[in-house]
């Protein structure tokens with residue numbers, strides 16, 4: 170099967186992970202700038218202060234994206250560049266940067282997909298209560314309106330918030346991400362609700378400001394895949410993907426049911442009980458604004474089967490099972506089952522807004538960066554995705570994470586996810602083998618995936634795993 174004619178081939182980044190130049194152009198401080206200065210918060214004491222220096226090198230960088238043949242590029246806007254204090258006075262130097270970036274992309278024939286918030290929250294607003302303060306939804310709407318007024322004549326694809334789950338849980342409960350707080354669960358749930366409210370108000374602001382915009386969302390997906398194709402195992406995997414059994418706010422349904430159905434899922438309400446957030450009467454109307462596409466970030470997952478008690482049972486991988494450098498399982502079936510389960514539940518056209526792997530890449534003696542594992546990872550994942558499309562799931566595009574090696578949050582620079590290798594000392598860029606390979610995939614609209622020497626039986630086969638586990 171070919172990929173659909175208008176399938177979008179892209180790659181993604183985020184502002185804080187690549188831009189650097191954190192004090193240039195009157196940018197305000199973000200919570201990540203602060204966390205990077207906290208001893209022990211980031212591995213090896215790395216910071217995002219220089220990152221890929223993309224702020225100064227964006228023309229060179231876009232030329233590289235063009236060389237890969239990307240049709241679309243997903244990037245984020247740094248809120249503190251536009252509003253150094255979070256609200257109020259607009260910083261035109263910041264807007265100008267994104268103006269030039271967007272123009273440069275359009276000249277290169279690359280469609281911009283813009284995320285408005287990918288975690289670099291203005292520190293000034295954190296000092297006013299941050300995501301705990303209900304006003305944050307209006308602050309975010311003000312920022313959104315300003316950006317869309319400015320770029321909406323050229324940018325049509327918008328995603329207000331990236332992975333709100335991670336902001337709530339990792340940023341405010343476990344404390345591993347900025348702002349690095351460890352709040353009570355009821356406070357985190359209130360943050361959860363404010364993130365949803367901010368999403369809804371941003372969707373309203375985009376619609377009110379630009380008539381031809383296409384609006385989506387990019388949550389992270391936690392997908393469970395069935396260990397076999399037996400209907401009981403499939404049902405167990407669906408249940409495990411969606412059911413809320415633990416007191417946390419990661420589960421997709423806690424975020425997506427409010428957006429698509431206008432209510433929190435009942436099992437979530439039961440489990441979270443007294444920690445459920447306070448809602449005002451019309452909040453769900455704001456949150457459930459219709460969106461045009463549903464982006465999802467999927468990297469890995471876990472395997473389950475229907476246990477003897479009828480409940481999903483986790484099946485650990487066999488010893489030596491493939492993992493990426495960051496120790497995430499290579500589980501390409503997630504790109505089949507994740508989209509399929511989500512499609513069956515929400516019936517909204519989907520895009521894979523992130524999928525990728527970190528690898529131990531380095532520059533070889535021949536001056537090139539050979540990353541066969543990444544090629545294999547993408548290939549397996551795309552074939553799974555293709556299978557989902559064959560089975561009727563409406564998937565409109567795929568964004569590899571990431572275009573460039575970059576600042577991997579609390580992991581620092583040791584994890585390389587890019588198609589483009591970055592030497593952080595010299596700032597030299599090198600296209601990895603995977604970038605050339607991806608170029609051919611894009612050029613052929615996916616046809617090279619199936620014409621290459623792939624045999625179906627070398628794909629990771631869950632039935633095979635199940636044999637290994639039970640042996």
Ligand code: GCO
Pocket residue numbers: 183186331332335389466523570577578586
């Ligand atoms: C996201 C992700 C990215 C990460 C990537 C690899 O939420 O979009 O966290 O920013 O770099 O997922 O971990």
